[in-house]
Amino acid sequence: MNTVTRPRILVVGAGFAGVECVRRLERELAPGEADVTLVTPYSYQLYLPLLPQVASGVLTPQSIALSLRRSEKYRTRIIPGGAIGVDPEAKVCVIRTITDEIVNEPYDYLVLTPGSVTRTFDIPGLAEHAIGMKTLAEAAYVRDHVISQLDLADASGDPAEREARLQFVVVGGGYAGTETAACLQRLTHAAVKRYPRLDPGLIKWHLIDIAPKLMPELGDRLGRSAMEILRRRGIDVSLGVSVEKVSEDSVTFTDGRVVPTHTLIWTAGVVGSPLIDTFDAKKVRGRLAVTPEMTVPGHDGVFALGDAAAVPDLAKHEEGAVCPPTAQHAMRQGRRAAQNVIAALRGEPLQPYVHTDLGLVVDLGGKDAVSKPLGIELRGLLAQIVARGYHWSALRTNVAKIRVLVNWLLNAVAGDDFVRTGFQRGRPARLKDFEYTDSYLTPEQVRAEVRESQGTERS
Structure with a gap:
């Protein structure tokens, strides 16, 4: 029996989009209005544009790893782990924790900001x-x-x-x-x-x-x-x-x-995180197709933004134009997505994302x-x-x-x-050793895991 009375907002990913979304939710939600949970394998936000300066030794690694636990007075619950599957029908996200346990996290609103992985091709070696x-x-x-x-x-x-x-x-x-x-x-x-x-x-x-x-x-x-x-x-x-x-x-x-x-x-180049392939949804050049309000069509309460989503770029006034996967867009999308989640929670109209590149x-x-x-x-x-x-x-x-x-x-x-x-x-260590792209479930495995978990809870 579900004893949760407050709506559950689950944010997946602590990149620019995810962190900005959580920060805005923290500021604008009334106390007790909703429970916010953030899923991330690392308790820091990486400032990705300065990564080449870490590689060249100009900057130390910890200088661009912004601690989530130190920098924010979070009411948000942080789950240390990675989301490996989503079942939008059951409204459940499957998570592998850093202790290698598989847990099913229910949600009412899901904000997908899992980022991207390196794009590779079938090149020998x-x-x-x-x-x-x-x-x-x-x-x-x-x-x-x-x-x-x-x-x-x-x-x-x-x-x-x-x-x-x-x-x-x-x-x-x-x-x-x-x-x-x-x-x-x-x-x-x-x-x-x-x-x-x-x-x-x-x-x-x-x-x-x-x-x-x-x-x-x-x-x-x-x-x-x-x-x-x-x-x-x-x-x-x-x-x-x-x-x-x-x-x-x-x-x-x-x-x-x-x-x-x-x-x-x-x-x-990059492609959207393999997480977006764990459930059935339309893709646009390897990214989730979303509305200008960043909702995923056909999936109630699911939002997607950042590198993993093909957010329409309304500022370009070109048919089919989508926002490039940049930090500038991700941060602003995170703020707008948070406002739209709150609007959906309160029964208010959602607003489209519009931003002119600076x-x-x-x-x-x-x-x-x-x-x-x-x-x-x-x-x-x-x-x-x-x-x-x-x-x-x-x-x-x-x-x-x-x-x-x-x-x-x-x-x-x-x-x-x-x-x-x-x-x-x-x-x-090579490409496959850092991004763990083989750890995600198939849509069938996600549904089986959720059904098994729900059956265990009922019994």
């Missing part, structure tokens, strides 16, 4: 040998891996192995890939000065993308400026090119080139950056100030702001120590 850049652990691992390549090259007496250790390939010409290649190239350029036996000319970075333009959202002129900055640094940028196959010590491009390397960093910022490390705030094209130091100022102001807590600012100042004054922390001592 990719899953076994590529490294991702989607999580905090991956960023820390990438840094260790890159520095270890310098150490291994320095220790090797084989010219061919040394050449392979000192070549690095980044796939993906979007913001993540471009910033990752730019920041890590600066790291290796500075580090090689401390390796007198290594020829700096042997270090080569390759940035490739199947698209014809680098970061097309920036426009032609800023895109060309970014390309010029990268090439001036010695980064080989190849567009209209992808990966054909990957081995332990080489990458073959679709244009026939074979690059001897032990480092392939894969940032070629611009884009791309931090290429040092004094290099390109930015387009409010449509104004900026380059160089001014663009860098705007980029870092935007990220700094977007950090949610004062503790995070202080940590990031101190890290930036310390790195500018003292540089990097090029220290490895020991991730490389175990077996190599």
Whole structure:
């Protein structure tokens, strides 16, 4: 028998969208009006845009991991675990807790913000040998891996192995890939000065993308400026090119080139979390189809937003336009979704999500950056100030702001120590080792789990 009297609001995911939704629910719900629960495997919100600076050692990992328990006076109950299935008919979310228990969490309103996972393709050797850049652990691992390549090259007496250790390939010409290649190239350029036996000319970075333009959202002129900055640094940028196959010590491009390397960093886009495939709903290019109010058609009380949802972009006035998976949209969608959940709870009309993009910022490390705030094209130091100022102001807590600012100042004054922390001592970790994409249930398994649980409760 259900003894719960207050409506139950369940938020899945603690990214930009989920955290903003919970914060708004906390502020606007009357005391005792509803019970709010947040499901997340980690008790922090990751400030994803600064991940390349963690990989390059400019920022420490904890500076962009914003503690949920420290920063908020939550009335919200936090379930440490991951949602692995949803049964909208039974209004139950299946959760695997961090103690590896399977629990069924009932809800009246479900807000899905599970985020995204790295998009991969059926390329021979990719899953076994590529490294991702989607999580905090991956960023820390990438840094260790890159520095270890310098150490291994320095220790090797084989010219061919040394050449392979000192070549690095980044796939993906979007913001993540471009910033990752730019920041890590600066790291290796500075580090090689401390390796007198290594020829700096042997270090080569390759940035490739199947698209014809680098970061097309920036426009032609800023895109060309970014390309010029990268090439001036010695980064080989190849567009209209992808990966054909990957081995332990080489990458073959679709244009026939074979690059001897032990480092392939894969940032070629994202798709919605596998959670959205655990129940029957329409998808749009790998994301849940939702209304402008962010409700999932055909499923009562279910909202979806952020990277996992194809939220219509009403500000573009183009048929079929959806919001890009950016932090800027996710944060604002989270606030609007919270208001719509409360409106649904109170029997009031829901409001559509409308937001005009405020611009884009791309931090290429040092004094290099390109930015387009409010449509104004900026380059160089001014663009860098705007980029870092935007990220700094977007950090949610004062503790995070202080940590990031101190890290930036310390790195500018003292540089990097090029220290490895020991991730490389175990077996190599690749794409599938960080995102746990094989842990989700099928729709049939979800329904079976819920039926079994409900049968046990009745008996």
